[in-house]
Amino acid sequence: MELKRTNKFGKIRCACCGCYTITEIADICEVCYWEESIYQEEINTEDDDAPNYISFKEAKENYLKFGAIKLELKSKVREPNVDELPPSLG
Numbered sequence: 001m002e003l004k005r006t007n008k009f010g011k012i013r014c015a016c017c018g019c020y021t022i023t024e025i026a027d028i029c030e031v032c033y034w035e036e037s038i039y040q041e042e043i044n045t046e047d048d049d050a051p052n053y054i055s056f057k058e059a060k061e062n063y064l065k066f067g068a069i070k071l072e073l074k075s076k077v078r079e080p081n082v083d084e085l086p087p088s089l090g
């Protein structure tokens with residue numbers, strides 16, 4: 001099943017952690033600290049240039065390992081709310 005880009009509340013799905021936390025383009029996801037970046041998400045290379053200073057691939061791996069895109073950002077993130085979870089987990 002293809003996940004929708006937005007949920008019923010109109011929130012955009014974070015490409016990194018999969019939770020519906022984004023309200024605007026260039027928002028920072030409060031669950032994983034990924035900054036919404038079409039450029040980085042679509043190219044998905046080792047490009048660690050702005051805005052996230054880390055590649056999308058690495059950010060996703062770190063989220064699975066630490067619960068944030070970088071270990072040092074772990075204190076800044078929070079657990080997803082129930083209404084933010086992707087359908088498969090909600």
Ligand SMILES: [Zn+2]
Pocket residue numbers: 014015016017018019021029030031032033034
């Ligand atoms: Zn996220």
